Amino acid sequence: xxxxxxxxxxxxxxxxxxxxxxxxxxxxxxxxxxxxxxxxxxxxxxxxxxxxxxxxxxxxxxxxxxxxxxxxxxxxxxxxxxxxxxxxxxxxxxxxxxxxxxxxxxxxxxxxxxxxxxxxxxxxxxxxxxxxxxxxxxxxxxxxxxxxxxxxxxxxxxxxxxxxxxxxxxxxxxxxxxxxxxxxxxxxxxxxxxxxxxxxxxxxxxxxxxxxxxxxxxxxxxxxxxxxxxxxxxxxxxxxxxxxxxxxxxxxxxxxxxxxxxxxxxxxxxxxxxxxxxxxxxxxxxxxxxxxxxxxxxxxxxxxxxxxxxxxxxxxxxxxxxxxxxxxxxxxxxxxxxxxxxxxxxxxxxxxxxxxxxx
Amino acid sequence: xxxxxxxxxxxxxxxxxxxxxxxxxxxxxxxxxxxxxxxxxxxxxxxxxxxxxxxxxxxxxxxxxxxxxxxxxxxxxxxxxxxxxxxxxxxxxxxxxxxxxxxxxxxxxxxxxxxxxxxxxxxxxxxxxxxxxxxxxxxxxxxxxxxxxxxxxxxxxxxxxxxxxxxxxxxxxxxxxxxxxxxxxxxxxxxxxxxxxxxxxxxxxxxxxxxxxxxxxxxxxxxxxxxxxxxxxxxxxxxxxxxxxxxxxxxxxxxxxxxxxxxxxxxxxxxxxxxxxxxxxxxxxxxxxx
Numbered sequence: 148x149x150x151x152x153x154x155x156x157x158x159x160x161x162x163x164x165x166x167x168x169x170x171x172x173x174x175x176x177x178x179x180x181x182x183x184x185x186x187x188x189x190x191x192x193x194x195x196x197x198x199x200x201x202x203x204x205x206x207x208x209x210x211x212x213x214x215x216x217x218x219x220x221x222x223x224x225x226x227x228x229x230x231x232x233x234x235x236x237x238x239x240x241x242x243x244x245x246x247x248x249x250x251x252x253x254x255x256x257x258x259x260x261x262x263x264x265x266x267x268x269x270x271x272x273x274x275x276x277x278x279x280x281x282x283x284x285x286x287x288x289x290x291x292x293x294x295x296x297x298x299x300x301x302x303x304x305x306x307x308x309x310x311x312x313x314x315x316x317x318x319x320x321x322x323x324x325x326x327x328x329x330x331x332x333x334x335x336x337x338x339x340x341x342x343x344x345x346x347x348x349x350x351x352x353x354x355x356x357x358x359x360x361x362x363x364x365x366x367x368x369x370x371x372x373x374x375x376x377x378x379x380x381x382x383x384x385x386x387x388x389x390x391x392x393x394x395x396x397x398x399x400x401x402x403x404x405x406x407x408x409x410x411x412x413x414x415x416x417x418x419x420x421x422x423x424x425x426x427x428x429x430x431x432x433x434x435x436x437x438x439x440x441x442x443x444x445x446x447x448x449x450x451x452x453x454x455x456x457x458x459x460x461x462x463x464x465x466x467x468x469x470x471x472x473x474x475x476x477x478x479x480x481x482x483x484x485x486x487x488x489x490x491x492x493x494x495x496x497x498x499x500x501x502x503x504x505x506x
Numbered sequence: 507x508x509x510x511x512x513x514x515x516x517x518x519x520x521x522x523x524x525x526x527x528x529x530x531x532x533x534x535x536x537x538x539x540x541x542x543x544x545x546x547x548x549x550x551x552x553x554x555x556x557x558x559x560x561x562x563x564x565x566x567x568x569x570x571x572x573x574x575x576x577x578x579x580x581x582x583x584x585x586x587x588x589x590x591x592x593x594x595x596x597x598x599x600x601x602x603x604x605x606x607x608x609x610x611x612x613x614x615x616x617x618x619x620x621x622x623x624x625x626x627x628x629x630x631x632x633x634x635x636x637x638x639x640x641x642x643x644x645x646x647x648x649x650x651x652x653x654x655x656x657x658x659x660x661x662x663x664x665x666x667x668x669x670x671x672x673x674x675x676x677x678x679x680x681x682x683x684x685x686x687x688x689x690x691x692x693x694x695x696x697x698x699x700x701x702x703x704x705x706x707x708x709x710x711x712x713x714x715x716x717x718x719x720x721x722x723x724x725x726x727x728x729x730x731x732x733x734x735x736x737x738x739x740x741x742x743x744x745x746x747x748x749x750x751x752x753x754x755x756x757x758x759x760x761x762x763x764x765x766x767x768x769x770x771x772x773x774x775x776x777x778x779x780x781x782x783x784x785x786x787x788x789x790x791x792x793x794x795x796x
Contacts, residue, residue: 222758229557229761251556326759361744366661369739380641490547490554490761497760498575504747505575505582 186211188428191218191227191235193415196288198444205435211428220370228253232422236429242414243328245284246277246487254283255419261430264437267457275414277484284416285433286454288389291412291474291482292329293405295373295391300382308337308406311363311383312356318363322375322384325367327500328485329411330357333385336408342483345492354499358506376401387413389451392471403471409481414454543567543767559764567768576752576769583748586663587731590670594678594727595720597671602682602719606689617683620676628673632740635669636660639741665741666748670731677726685719718788725784729777749773 332342334353372384442458639659649655735750756766
């Protein structure tokens with residue numbers, strides 16, 4: 148949960164779990180299912196994760212009114228839709244959530260013919276392991292998980308997970324991402340295993356490492372590591388690159404590095420949930436987003452890495468060459484997507500995470 | 507009030523909305539949790555399903571609740587809740603006494619000050635507390651100005667218990683105030699007149715007579731402490747999960763609603779046990795009932 152100032156800045160993955168969802172309203176079911184759809188669209192997204200004027204511009208261009216609802220993390224999105232779609236047309240699930248939702252028949256196949264702007268997407272994104280052939284989802288933004296740090300308090304660049312997990316030097320000045328996927332993933336990576344390991348011996352080793360390392364860690368931060376770093380509460384934090392990039396613009400003393408052992412690369416996608424009341428409008432909206440100029444407007448606001456090649460080409464060089472946003476290819480090669488591991492593996496991870504919390 | 511049997515129409519008119527509300531929004535969801543707690547995720551095509559259940563498939567979820575990690579978190583929850591309740595009692599007792607013996611025109615204002623925090627959302631209050639307690643927060647900045655600190659006031663056990671005491675203090679003050687206010691002051695005068703010391707008077711007169719208020723306050727603080735998850739998450743450190751955090755995780759990241767349901771119901775049974783103790787104590791009490 149994002150905190151530490153009376154009125155926390157709402158970042159993409161920021162806190163206030165559930166409060167965003169509290170604004171969810173009901174969307175009427177399509178009365179003219181076969182005829183023209185009513186000019187409405189319900190969009191379920193992270194906060195501050197769309198261009199400042201994108202929704203208004205879309206409304207001007209098409210007459211479709213977009214109602215925006217907010218969620219705090221992929222688990223909230225999944226939980227909300229699990230018992231049936233409450234009326235959303237377009238959602239923003241992360242790669243592993245896409246995989247899980249496809250397995251549970253929660254996503255509607257996309258009609259690529261209705262999204263001609265797919266031609267603007269960088270071809271390297273068109274056949275990911277979690278959604279072969281992009282049947283259900285299109286790439287919205289992507290990024291990495293790494294270490295954000297305060298240059299004046301840390302000697303050199305903390306280019307290894309060792310700095311956070313297995314080194315007394317900065318004990319008590321460290322925050323880790325507080326969830327089973329990433330905290331355990333980083334420990335696995337440091338030990339030379341896969342971020343997505345389901346091998347119980349490997350997972351137990353990661354558990355022991357994390358329990359031993361508890362005295363080093365001040366807080367398992369719920370995605371507010373960038374705030375703890377900016378406020379000087381910690382000097383090293385495991386975080387999403389975009390969150391660190393945001394605080395870096397306000398404080399020159401902060402920097403970001405991806406550990407040499409490799410890390411996590413994530414992709415947020417755009418998809419249509421099963422039971423969406425306005426699938427035509429949803430396709431029109433998705434097509435609109437992949438327009439070059441529209442994509443540029445989004446990227447200028449949120450400053451994440453865009454898979455929209457046309458939008459990237461329109462951005463300035465400072466963005467295109469920012470290593471915190473676009474890491475070098477050799478570093479990226481060692482990073483893994485979080486996969487959906489199956490319910491049994493999720494349970495094992497949760498038990499390990501509970502054991503770490505109990506210790 | 508007339509007997510409800512003689513005025514059935516009035517009775518049902520008044521009782522129906524509340525009853526329906528209770529059934530629709532409390533009993534039905536609770537029954538769903540109860541069923542789910544004896545269920546497990548269904549196997550479909552050799553894979554564990556994400557959102558389908560095998561209903562009434564056994565006691566697995568309850569057996570899993572006795573996993574050592576869960577038990578140790580549950581013991582931690584009981585222990586911290588007890589500490590927070592005790593701290594609330596020790597702090598609230600003099601406050602309640604103070605309000606009772608304050609001049610009449612001050613009393614409403616003082617009570618208002620106790621209730622005032624409820625006008626602000628728990629989450630916002632907790633953020634405010636974090637701004638006060640953190641390493642660069644108000645307290646440590648003040649200490650730093652005189653060359654002390656910083657003290658570790660949050661991201662640890664102290665932070666969680668401090669947060670619980672801060673949040674639930676009014677639940678202790680109000681019932682204590684209600685009993686102390688109705689305490690017959692002549693008993694105290696009699697005790698002192700008959701040669702009892704202040705301490706003896708407190709121990710033998712005041713304490714037994716205000717016991718119902720103490721018990722009610724303890725119950726009102728202890729029970730919500732048991733279900734804490736927000737305070738422990740925001741103010742705690744790396745070993746601060748309480749049972750509420752485990753339950754939250756089951757309904758969130760772990761997507762294990764059956765196990766989460768079993769844990770929720772076990773927590774509810776623990777609550778019933780606390781209420782049973784309260785009923786027992788108040789039946790044997792000689793004090794002023796609240």
